[in-house]
Amino acid sequence: xxxxDEKVEExxxxxxxxxxxxxxxRAMCNTRVAKCSCGSMYKFKSGDVNNLKTLLxxxxxxxxxxxKAMRESMIKMQTSYINMVKSADIEMKRR
Ligand SMILES: [Zn+2]
Numbered sequence: 001x002x003x004x005d006e007k008v009e010e011x012x013x014x015x016x017x018x019x020x021x022x023x024x025x026r027a028m029c030n031t032r033v034a035k036c037s038c039g040s041m042y043k044f045k046s047g048d049v050n051n052l053k054t055l056l057x058x059x060x061x062x063x064x065x066x067x068k069a070m071r072e073s074m075i076k077m078q079t080s081y082i083n084m085v086k087s088a089d090i091e092m093k094r095r
Pocket of ligand 1: 013014015016017018019036037038039040
């Protein structure tokens with residue numbers, strides 16, 4: 001499973017040097033800045049960072065829940081299929 005907070009985003013340099021800042025959500029949350037190699041940077045507001053952190057956690061939890069539901073449904077589906085075959089009425093063609 002790819003962790004959402006490892007996803008890398010590209011931001012245009014705020015100083016206008018034309019370069020792109022490549023940074024993960026995790027790094028943005030941990031450092032609260034996105035810095036270009038030219039020295040210009042975004043400084044994120046702590047409230048906004050906390051909000052993003054909370055939502056990243058929610059996305060991760062939703063992914064886990066969805067995977068669990070998928071596994072459970074697959075098992076039920078396979079069991080249902082086996083039962084359907086087992087309990088089918090058999091009609092044999094006479095030769
Ligand atoms: Zn720059």
